[in-house]
Amino acid sequence: MAATHSTPIAPSEGRWIPSTCGMCLHGCGIKVQVVDGVAVKIEGDPTNPDNLGKLCPKGNAGLARLYDPTRVLYPMKRTNPEKGPGVDPKWERITWEEAYETVARELGRVRGEDARKLLCAIGDFQRILLWGWPAVFGSPNFFTSLGNYCGGSYHPVNGSVDGSFAAINDYEHCNYWIQIGSGDGFSSHLHLSGSSKRMADARMRGMKVISLDPRCSIASAKADEWIPILPGTDRAFVLGMAHVLVHELRRYDRKFLREHTNAPYLVDEKGHQFRDEQGQALVWDLAVHEPRPWDKVAADGMALEGSYHYEGRELRTGFQVWMDLLESHSPEKMAEVTTVPAATIRRIAREFVDAAQIGATVEIGGKRYPYRPAALNYYRGSQSHANGLFDNLTYKLFNMLVGNIDVPGGHLGVPLDHRGFFVSPGEDGMLKPEPHQLHPAPPFKYPPDSTHLMEWFPIGFDAGQLNAETILNPRRFGLEYQPEAMMLYHSNPWWNMPETNKIEEIFRRMKFIVAIDIHLTESTQWADVFLPDRTFLESTLLNCLEPPVVTGHSLRQPVVEPLGDTRDAYEILTELAQRMGFLDNWNDLLNLVCGFTAKPRNMLDPEKRYSAEELFDRFARNVYGDDHDLDWFREHGHAVRHRTPEETYMPYGKLRIPFYFEFIKRTGEQLRANLEAAGVAGWPYENYAPLPYWKNSRVIEDGRRGYDFYAITFKEPLHTFADTLVMPWLSEVSEKDPIHQGILLNAATGKRLGIATGDWVRLTSPAGSIEGAAQCVEGIHPQVIGVSNAITREFVTNSGVRAKGSHFNRLLAGSLDYTDGATGGLESSARVRVEKVAAAGWAH
Amino acid sequence: MARLGMVIDLKRCVGCNSCTLSCKQENGTPAGMHFARVVTREVGEYPRTRRTFLPLLCNHCEDAPCEKACPTGATYIRADGIVMVAKEKCIGCRACAVSCPYMNRHFIEEGFLGHGYAGGELSPFEAVKFGAFEEGTMSKCTLCAHRVDEGLEPACVTTCPTEARIFGDWDEPEGKLQKLVRERNGWTLLPECKTRPKVFYLDA
Amino acid sequence: MATHGEIAIAPHRFAYGYYRQVWWNWLIGTAFFCGGLGAGLFLVSLATGEPVGMIAGWLLVTVGKNTAHLFFLGRPERFWRAAMRPDRSWIARGIWATGFFAVAGFLCFAPHVLGPAWMLSGTAGAAVQWVAAISALFIMFYDGFVMNSSGAIPFWNSALLPLLVLMYASLGGTTLSLLLRAVTGGGQEHMAWLGLQEKWLLVGNAALLGAYLYRMSRWQPAARETVRMLVRGRFAWAFVGLVLAIGLGATLLLTFAAERFRSEWLLPVVAACELTGDFTLLIVWLKSGLFSPQTAPHALNTVSKQEPA
Ligand SMILES: Nc1nc2c(c(=O)[nH]1)N[C@H]1C(S)=C(S)[C@@H](COP(=O)(O)OP(=O)(O)OC[C@H]3O[C@@H](n4cnc5c(=O)[nH]c(N)nc54)[C@H](O)[C@@H]3O)O[C@H]1N2
Ligand SMILES: Nc1nc2c(c(=O)[nH]1)N[C@H]1C(S)=C(S)[C@@H](COP(=O)(O)OP(=O)(O)OC[C@H]3O[C@@H](n4cnc5c(=O)[nH]c(N)nc54)[C@H](O)[C@@H]3O)O[C@H]1N2
Ligand code: SF4
Ligand code: SF4
Ligand code: SF4
Ligand code: SF4
Ligand code: SF4
Ligand SMILES: [Mo]
Secondary structure, eight states, X not given: OOOOOSSOOOTTSSEEEEEEOOSSSSOOEEEEEEETTEEEEEEEOTTOTTTTTOOOTTGGGHHHHHTOTTSOOSOEEEOOOOOSTTOOOOEEEOOHHHHHHHHHHHHHHHHHHHGXXXXXXXXXXXXXXXXXXXXXXXXXXXXXXXXXXXXXXXHXXXXXXXXXXXXXXXXXTOSEEEXXXXXXXXXXXXXXXXXXXXXXXXHHTTOEEEEEOSBOOHHXXXXXXXXXXXXXXXXXXXXXXXXXXXXXXXXXXXXXXXXXXXXXXXXXXXSOBOXXXXXXXXXXXXXXXXXXXXXXXXXXXXXXXXXEEETTEEEEEHHHHHHHHHHTOXXXXXXXXXXXXXXXXXXXXXXXXXXXXXXXXXXXTTEEEEOOOEEEEEOHHHHOSTTHHHHHHHHHHHHHHTTOBTSTTSEEEEOSSTTOOOOOBOSTTBBOOOOOOSSOOOOOOSSOSXXXXXGGOTTXXXXXXXXXXHHHSGGGGTOOOOOOEEEEESOOHHHHSSOHHHHHHHHHHOSEEEEEESSOOTTGGGOSEEEEOOOTTSOOEEEOOSOSSEESOEEEOOOSOOSSSOOOHHHHHHHHHHHTTOHHHHHHHHHHHTTGGGSGGGOOOTTOOOOHHHHHHHHXXXXXXXXXXXXXHHHHOBOOEEOOHHHHSOTTTTSBXXXXXXHHHHHHHHHHHHHHHTTOOOOOOTTOOSSOOOOOOHHHHHGGGTOOEEEEEEOOTTOSTTGGGXXXXXXXXXXXXXXXXXXXEEHHHHHHHTOOTTOEEEEEOSSOEEEEEEEEESSBOTTEEEEEGGGOOSOOOOTTSOOOOOOGGGGOOXXXXXXXXXXXXXXXXXXXXXEEEEOTTTOO | OOOEEEEEETTTOOOOOHHHHHHHHHHTOOTTOOSSEEEEEEEEXXXXXXXEEEEEOOOOOTXXXXXXXXXXXXXXXXXXXXXXXXXXXXXXXXXXHHHOTTOOEEEOOTTTTTSOTTSSSOOHHHHHHGGGOOTTSEEEOOTTHHHHTTTOOOHHHHHOTTOOEEEEETTOTTSHXXXXXXXXXXXXSOGGGOOOOSEEEEOO | OOOSSSOOBOSSTTSOSBEEOOSSOHHHHHHHHHHHHHHHHHHHXXXXXXXXXXXXXXXXXXXXXXXXXHHHOSSGGGGGGGGSOTTTOHHHHHHHHHHHHHHHHHHHHHHHXXXXXXXXXXXXXXXXXXXXXXXXXXXXXXHHHHHHTOTTSGGGOOTHHHHHHHHHHHHHHHHHHHHHHHHHOXXXXXXXXXXXXXXXXXXXXXXXXXXXXXXXXTSOHHHHHHHHHHHTSTTHIIIIIIIIIIIIIIHHHHHHHHHHTTOGGGHHHHHHHHHHHHHHHHHHHHHTOXXXXXXXXXXXXXXXOOOOO
């Protein structure tokens, strides 16, 4: 224990240990000052080009997580058989032996009967290598909406366009940045610390930012222009702009579309690619006025637009098909949908295409690239909706219209990790779509194995919200078994999923629940056995996760002696695998996901157990060569470097990227055949379309049933989801910002409804209802209600923090009607009724 | 001799409160006490509205009223212009607090150092850092003198993700502070108080 | 929470608005009260050679004022340090004055309690009386400088403040002196002109308060807001009710009544009313102090440059 200092601790005291921040998934480089065994300061690692020595507020609060007095530091078992919210589990400290013994016995039994009866909720992105544990256990089930509440439609589309996982505009060269429903560079999404710096620099050099958001987010507050818009209608705004570009201004990057996409490929009446006998996709040859194989015609000789009669066939280029679709999407029509004036849609479209400088090129690193310094960036808010696939396709296509995909100044793909873009040749000279990057695409199966029906989402992400749909009425989709056990690992599904009541019912049905976590939460309170993990300041791993402009791993290493009697989650899972007799499969899987199979000498011996240090030492050497072992990382902290222009720009090279997404259409047709053969009726196939258009979502329809407002949720820099809410360091600050003080509604709306700040209000959606204190603000659309994550916790153990209990997700429906049929993406906004329950002061 | 100070660029600032939190961990201030903080405020009416962010810290005033008002000399100004409190000389009369127009004095009440953040006992971190404080005395932003003395920038400056906080020396005519304030006509808070702050602001 | 129009009181230091003066509480108010009252009483009594009043006044200052101060200090054991900076701090000057007063004041009435042995010779005696008188006078008005020396709280930032506290100290001193005479039956020969002085001081203070509030209602926003709080806002009951109605109005009427009907039994009531007003004034002046909101001098320049969406 360090002696108390009577003066502030000088930076020169003790030693600084390089490591990686674990306060959110992204893992900025940090260095931790340790004096006499106590961690006293965390700073950004200035040698790490990702965050350049900067830290977001959460990163600055890391020590409060390590030393959080309400952390669980010892294995525990519940002694109160009764479970439920508010029920005291009567935790009792036990030995690791007893804990392991119990868990291995209980899960072992389930595994013996039917391994699929285990539901797993794993949210530890930084230890993504461990996500396959349930699979080797034998369960395909994914009981959380992590990744799907945000990227359900996003990741598959990025993977299909350029083999990326995420995307961001080019901070370095972009001059006109349209930000739709995202906090990139301001409050959230990719690598906040470094992105904030890059965004600020871009704005200082004159880049214009336009922000579309129903509320005045930080991005909107700092943007040159904030355009309030109705939730879930952003696609309409962008389709309106696309209409302006192709039908009114007739300005788009014909060269790019011809050379780098399949837009000129011919499409037949049924919407299929028109092919010759050899199965070659055909284009319209302007010279000979007939279809010729795509590789036989020079790009500038292909027709981009146009319909063609050929041997009695009605053929159109893929581009023409979208042009025809866009016909009906005039700014006036889209204005009715979005509440954004048609004039604004037109103005932004024009400003955008002007800024894009179609035709311009730039030389970078001795190589010439197209230069398109205008791009549209988006994330959770604008596409985590029931038609999320259409949303994502629209945004990508709009960017493609000006040819800015993966070119300087434009819209850049962000790889999942150090492996970079997944680029390989597919058919018709195109890039092979990679919609699944976290695990191989599941083959179709009926009856389904998984409770979230992953076998029925051939291009989707894991639709965690569908667990309720299947488990609570198994007959509907022919689920053959009832789940009995649950594993919670770095995840709070009770909080993170829609329709809390149904999720709770599933918790109630579990015969056994094990939690690998650091805190008691709404979810882990249900556990029968609690296995305490180590925090990011006490454990070891190598991290590299969707880095926007850099690549390479950063080392997480213990900076202090672990508190209490905890174990590294990796070692917990390995111990359990061994006790249940599948250590060999576990190691085999790790060999696969760690890429050891490529270099057999690094492979793990299936029979042997490895510590986290041993595992990541191999991992390091496997990726960076033997001179870069774990000790090298311990000394240098990271191997992070800027991505080179070659790694960043036009990764698809000569391969074409999809403009007309035929493979989506075909996948849907295949699925329909499979499901109909299996006799499954009423499955939504509509979104398996090759091109996006506007159609009302179920949420918009709900408006007709008297739910006249929209409700949305949002993230801000001070918190990671609502998890960090248990940390007084962060909560005492967020509590002081009005936007985290209650249910946000527009001041004028409040006046109209007779609701003032402080009044107690109830929001009711078709799915559920929540209550809370009203907070009237100017910065939100008059028809929209905002619920910050900071008021959504219903159970926290930290006496320094009060649980707020206006849990937004109770308003969301998790059913198929509110799910994108093609991607499984969930609907993250809801229609609500607003009523005043009690005047300020009278609220409980 | 140097005249250390800061320029805060409100155009860069995104109101993230990293400064607030880095100051919190650097100085280990007790619950509810923030030398660095950000005033978040909504201005304008829908749809022409904005959230504005005003990061605050001690202005290390040239004519520091807190120092003038201090009857004991506990509040003093270092040769480099940093306004400090010698806690062992402080009697806790709060005259400085009443005199600071900027609410940048922080009084360590009786019992503040007795319990940790969550109300319970001190965490190892708090046990180490609370030593720098003394109950019954006044405390304040030190411009991270302990860092500056080792040639580093203040914690809130080092961490600021947007580099909105720029640290420097006003005595350098061509230094970044003078330059920025000249180029973007910087201003100070409550000029009417004639405190001559050494923290300047640039328009958003 | 749109902040155009009315500026609100900030609930904490992360919010925009006026910040309330939270540092100096009722203990400081009590110290100021005892100091002014005691010094005032002492001075009146010295002028009229009234030992009981001198002793009472001296006790109010040396015991009352100082105890209150010590109770307030975060580090009372170091109180002596407060005398270190008389060159710039009014508090330090006050400490010195209180010190001189303690000694000189004591010597003034020592003979009456400890016997003629303590009687000082002509010049020395005169000197001591002068020192006591001047330090007493100083104690009567220096609080005003302690408060107005900082520009931080616009409402306190007025040259009238020292005068105001001086006047109230005199008023309080006079009132107590009258009461003592009524109770002890001594020094009756001065009752008449003391009564007159009392009335004039009451009128004078009323006028001074009027002038003070008038000036402040034309001063910085924070000062105007305080005036609003005193006249119409959260402190109106205390200021209008206790300070004006009871402390000045009622006191004046009762003083007349007391003389008109020779009913000296009214004097305690008069004193109670006047002292209530006196004490409340100091408390309310401390509590209603506001710091100015912090923002860009050209405040709303941060609002969007955008065309209406
Ligand atoms: N600080 C912080 N950073 C994070 C996280 C965190 O919790 N905190 N979580 C990480 C994870 S897993 C994710 S998924 C990302 C999420 O990153 P973001 O997508 O940037 O985060 P959100 O705040 O969920 O959504 C962004 C914005 O969408 C707005 N919005 C909501 N509905 C709509 C809509 O229908 N249309 C439009 N145009 N806007 C809408 C919200 O008001 C919000 O301002 O952030 C990652 N980084
Ligand atoms: N209302 C609402 N719901 C949302 C969102 C929203 O913005 N609003 N966001 C959605 C999105 S985009 C996502 S990705 C999901 C995320 O939802 P989650 O995956 O649930 O979020 P996490 O913060 O990853 O998981 C929180 C759990 O991780 C535990 N934990 C923290 N650190 C550690 C550690 O070091 N080890 C272990 N073992 N456990 C740890 C915490 O104690 C807590 O139990 O939520 C989704 N749900
Ligand atoms: S962005 Fe995430 S990883 Fe980086 S400092 Fe913030 S919390 Fe830590
Ligand atoms: S850290 Fe920087 S950007 Fe964030 S609030 Fe403070 S000054 Fe502003
Ligand atoms: S800001 Fe306040 S505390 Fe800081 S120097 Fe100026 S007056 Fe003193
Ligand atoms: S509180 Fe301390 S620092 Fe402030 S004026 Fe009194 S003695 Fe000086
Ligand atoms: S300079 Fe240091 S002490 Fe002052 S606000 Fe910044 S971090 Fe806190
Ligand atoms: Mo997410």
